[in-house]
Amino acid sequence: MAKAPILTPRADDFPRWYQDLLNKAELADNGPVRGTMVIRPYAYALWERMVAEVDTRIKAAGAENAYFPLFIPESYLQREAEHVEGFSPELAIVTIGGGKELEEPVVVRPTSETVIGEFMAKWVQSYRDLPLLLNQWANVVRWELRPRMFLRTSEFLWQEGHTAHVDEADARAYAERILREVYRDFMVEVLAMPVLIGAKIAQERFAGATNTLTCEAMMGDGKALQMGTSHELGQNFATAFDMTYLDEHGQQQTCWTTSWGVSTRMMGGLIMAHGDDAGLRIPPRLASVQVVVLVVRDDDGSVADAARRIVSELTAAGVRARIDDRVETGFGRRATEWELKGVPLRVEVGPRDLAAGDVVIARRDDGSKTTVPLESVVGDLPGLLEEVQHDLLAGATAARDARTFDVGTVDEAIEAAATGFARIPWRLVDDAAIDRMGTSAVTVRCLQTTDGDLPGDEADDELVAVCARSY
RNA sequence: CGGGACGUGGCGCAGUCUGGGAGCGCACCGGCUUUGGGAGCCGGGGGUCGCGAGUUCGAAUCUCGCCGUCCCGACCA
Numbered sequence: 430m431a432k433a434p435i436l437t438p439r440a441d442d443f444p445r446w447y448q449d450l451l452n453k454a455e456l457a458d459n460g461p462v463r464g465t466m467v468i469r470p471y472a473y474a475l476w477e478r479m480v481a482e483v484d485t486r487i488k489a490a491g492a493e494n495a496y497f498p499l500f501i502p503e504s505y506l507q508r509e510a511e512h513v514e515g516f517s518p519e520l521a522i523v524t525i526g527g528g529k530e531l532e533e534p535v536v537v538r539p540t541s542e543t544v545i546g547e548f549m550a551k552w553v554q555s556y557r558d559l560p561l562l563l564n565q566w567a568n569v570v571r572w573e574l575r576p577r578m579f580l581r582t583s584e585f586l587w588q589e590g591h592t593a594h595v596d597e598a599d600a601r602a603y604a605e606r607i608l609r610e611v612y613r614d615f616m617v618e619v620l621a622m623p624v625l626i627g628a629k630i631a632q633e634r635f636a637g638a639t640n641t642l643t644c645e646a647m648m649g650d651g652k653a654l655q656m657g658t659s660h661e662l663g664q665n666f667a668t669a670f671d672m673t674y675l676d677e678h679g680q681q682q683t684c685w686t687t688s689w690g691v692s693t694r695m696m697g698g699l700i701m702a703h704g705d706d707a708g709l710r711i712p713p714r715l716a717s718v719q720v721v722v723l724v725v726r727d728d729d730g731s732v733a734d735a736a737r738r739i740v741s742e743l744t745a746a747g748v749r750a751r752i753d754d755r756v757e758t759g760f761g762r763r764a765t766e767w768e769l770k771g772v773p774l775r776v777e778v779g780p781r782d783l784a785a786g787d788v789v790i791a792r793r794d795d796g797s798k799t800t801v802p803l804e805s806v807v808g809d810l811p812g813l814l815e816e817v818q819h820d821l822l823a824g825a826t827a828a829r830d831a832r833t834f835d836v837g838t839v840d841e842a843i844e845a846a847a848t849g850f851a852r853i854p855w856r857l858v859d860d861a862a863i864d865r866m867g868t869s870a871v872t873v874r875c876l877q878t879t880d881g882d883l884p885g886d887e888a889d890d891e892l893v894a895v896c897a898r899s900y
Numbered sequence: 901c902g903g904g905a906c907g908u909g910g911c912g913c914a915g916u917c918u919g920g921g922a923g924c925g926c927a928c929c930g931g932c933u934u935u936g937g938g939a940g941c942c943g944g945g946g947g948u949c950g951c952g953a954g955u956u957c958g959a960a961u962c963u964c965g966c967c968g969u970c971c972c973g974a975c976c977a
Contacts (some may be wrong), residue, residue, distance in 0.1 A: 433912095433926095435938075444970075444971075445970085448969095449911095449971080452910095452911070453911090459968085459969080463967085463969090465967070475954055515977085516976095518975070519975090519976070520977080529966095540977085571976080571977095573975095573976080574901065574974085574975060574976080575973095575974095575975080575976090581976080629977080633976095633977075634977075635977045636976095636977075641977065643977080657963090658977050660977080670948085685925055690977080725935075726934095726935045726936080727935095756935075757935090758935090758936065759934085759937085759938075760935060760938095760939095761934060761935090761936090761937035761938045761939080762937085762938050762939085763937095763938095764936095764937055764938085764939070765938050768937095777936075779935090779936055779938070780936095782936085789936080842930095860906080868967070870972090870973085896965060
């Protein structure tokens with residue numbers, strides 16, 4: 430009598446579960462060119478919600494949006510040695526335009542430090558022009574050898590912020606501010622993902638950065654995912670692009686710059702952090718559809734009328750609600766579809782409910798159902814959405830903590846990282862240890878203070894290295 | 901890019917070893933009955949068997965090449 434599972438159970442084959450979910454929840458398809466993907470409307474609606482929430486926070490941090498070209502002269506990349514070395518293997522380069530060989534090949538941007546640096550240099554003349562705080566929403570291309578939908582695709586959508594500052598302290602403070610007030614705040618408060626913040630070790634830094642800060646999340650299989658990064662670029666790009674200004678003493682100075690980004694990779698993180706064997710579980714503050722009002726059946730049109738009334742009242746109350754009145758399709762199928770898509774709350778209305786003056790509310794996060802009076806449902810739902818939001822974060826935090834282990838040796842770290850995160854004193858991790866962990870696919874995800882904050886002035890031997898397998 | 905597995909209607913697969921009718925389940929379309937957890941019955945539509953060569957009277961099936969997908973590794977913000 431047991432039906433075949435809708436999705437491959439996560440415990441059986443996590444990657445397969447992920448693929449199944451992308452298909453069944455109508456999130457994405459592979460594109461015709463290897464490594465590319467088509468983002469379907471439901472997933473794109475979620476991305477648009479992410480964009481809206483992140484964009485609001487970026488603007489609150491003082492940055493302005495602009496747009497720079499997709500094509501970058503190859504020579505720009507070459508001006509910063511580490512940068513070009515880091516990106517060369519994954520560049521897409523256009524050599525023919527308009528049917529003719531180009532005099533200088535153009536690269537399809539893998540990131541825009543170089544073009545933006547060129548223009549920042551032009552725009553910054555005085556210390557009064559600083560800080561210069563820019564952001565752009567764009568697509569970028571990095572030719573990937575091993576693509577994975579949303580997590581690593583050859584083309585992806587993202588936001589890249591680029592800023593220039595008078596000195597190192599100001600640049601550092603801004604890079605940290607973005608990490609805390611934009612990225613972590615968004616991930617914790619909206620995505621309900623309890624991300625760790627920390628600094629990357631030298632080997633894991635962005636090509637051309639002097640310091641890379643990161644938000645790391647734990648996925649449902651215990652592996653880590655880098656959800657966003659904020660870089661201090663020192664004066665590397667400022668020097669390469671002659672980004673200078675006159676200070677208040679009339680002295681020529683070189684800027685200090687930062688860059689920071691989050692991408693459609695966060696979609697993959699959202700899926701793998703909250704998804705369960707029945708599908709997605711979208712946190713309410715993110716959800717493009719927070720409540721679906723499902724007409725169970727309708728003999729005379731009265732049920733649909735009641736459902737429409739609920740939807741319009743919810744909409745008026747600021748809830749993102751929609752109706753499902755496809756009564757020609759069975760109840761069970763439709764309930765299953767909305768579960769796959771992770772809609773946080775489902776309101777079920779049928780003739781029996783209506784006769785009793787009730788509706789049924791089903792929570793996606795814990796599967797519970799409660800019957801409530803029709804009159805109170807609209808008033809109750811906003812609070813219930815917040816409760817679901819809170820419980821998803823609490824659940825993800827508990828799941829992460831249950832798989833996080835403080836260890837005292839590299840061997841223990843490797844063992845703990847097989848199922849989750851290992852926290853080990855950084856002073857115990859030398860180059861040989863990093864190599865040894867590497868053979869078990871374990872890497873240092875970030876360095877933190879013992880209480881989980883960004884490294885500051887403390888000596889290295891007081892820091893903790895969080896180690897894990899990762900995507 | 902190295903190792904492995906796999907490409908057959910939208911999805912999941914059988915058929916390939918041993919060459920000769922392109923099939924099954926789900927999904928889709930129509931009708932009737934249904935509708936409180938993945939509906940039932942009847943009737944339908946849809947596939948150059950990944951692509952290209954080759955062997956053969958004849959290729960989904962054998963050979964070679966290429967492309968793609970998934971896993972592992974290397975690489976990678």
